[in-house]
Amino acid sequence: MVIKEFNSLNTELVREIEKLTETCGKFDGIQEEVNLDDGFNFNKSMKWLFVLYEKDKVVSVVSIFAPKEEEGEISACTLPEYRRKGYFKELLSKAKNELLKYNVPKILFVCPKGSKQGEAVIKNSDAIYKFAEYTMNFNKNKFKAKGKYITKLAEANYNDLNKITKVASDVYSESYEQANSMMKNALESSDRLQFKLKLKEDYIGVVAAYFYHDKVSIFGVGILPEYRGRGFGREMMSMLLEYLIERDYDDIALEVDSNNKRAFELYKSIGFQIEREIDYYEEKINNTFYSY
Known part of the structure; x- marks a missing residue:
């Protein structure tokens, strides 16, 4: 297991993560998305993408989207066969520690409606429901x-x-x-x-x-x-x-x-119509170093 942290993207990494989310989406029966927007975080030096590899294969990803200092949105995805191994928790701890460096006080978990994996994560966290958003596509x-x-x-x-x-x-x-x-x-x-x-x-x-x-x-x-x-x-x-x-x-x-x-x-x-619903759950980040 190797974990790498990034604050910028390259074409190969984007392609690997897109393949990961596509595989997860098919398995879970929902549209999976991980934030790959590297140009809108409030601090360009902040590491915002955390990738776990097994034998050079991308198997788990956690991403931070933080255009404001008040919070960082967390989106994530792990290949089905690599779940229940603690990989998400390991990556999340690194993301929280990075946010602490920049005095970001809380995170927002991005959870697509119907995501059993996302709901399980929320259940095992201290996060509370804040609001929902509709993704609407143009016709x-x-x-x-x-x-x-x-x-x-x-x-x-x-x-x-x-x-x-x-x-x-x-x-x-x-x-x-x-x-x-x-x-x-x-x-x-x-x-x-x-x-x-x-x-x-x-x-x-x-x-x-x-x-x-x-x-x-x-x-x-x-x-x-x-x-x-x-x-x-x-x-x-x-x-x-x-x-x-x-x-x-x-x-x-x-x-x-x-x-x-x-x-x-x-x-x-x-001309817009609802494509899917996304729930957001808020969790405060304690001012301590996270380790799993």
């Missing part, structure tokens, strides 16, 4: 372009950084520094596009797209509070979808909090 046949818009959507660049940071800070209820870090990450990323929404000369919204192979994930959707309820969110999403369709992207998805009924109904009305 182009159900989308009708509006055609005429009051607002304008465009790709953001560094000249927009201060203004989109202010919008993001208000939209996400974050400090200017936190929002600025997230906007910088998006602008500097090679696989993301950050967009700005303007009403005449005013910046009123932000949204971003993450590109992975031929797939697109929409995230960071937000309209300033004083401009909500006027159809601008629908305009922003419609213009973004038109942008992606024009560039031949068909596999488009997003995630929405199951309690956010307003956003959920908006996404449904423009």
Whole structure:
């Protein structure tokens, strides 16, 4: 058994982990995903991927997604024949210790609905249920372009950084520094596009797209509070979808909090439909070194 820790990816490692999750998904009868996004964690020095090998074969993986200092999302996968050997616990202990180095106080376990393995992990932990998200996939046949818009959507660049940071800070209820870090990450990323929404000369919204192979994930959707309820969110999403369709992207998805009924109904009305449900469980990290 060999454990390796990473803060960046290479093509071979991505391919091995994708093969691992595909095998697990078929065995468990659910869609398994492990975060492989290496460009959005709040600290680029942090190790965020922990991989366990048996005879040069990837058999277990734990990943951290931590765009904010408050918490790190934990996603994981272990090949069926290597389960019940303590591999996940070993990797999780290393992930917790890494988060402690950066003063991250808690983790969020990502557990797809119906995952017996995930439910077993939660049962044997101190984690408590926090919320659920729907992953929604886009059906182009159900989308009708509006055609005429009051607002304008465009790709953001560094000249927009201060203004989109202010919008993001208000939209996400974050400090200017936190929002600025997230906007910088998006602008500097090679696989993301950050967009700005303007009403005449005013910046009123932000949204971003993450590109992975031929797939697109929409995230960071937000309209300033004083401009909500006027159809601008629908305009922003419609213009973004038109942008992606024009560039031949068909596999488009997003995630929405199951309690956010307003956003959920908006996404449904423009062609998104529920693909799966993901539960999130929170566990505080004790300020002690973890070892299993």
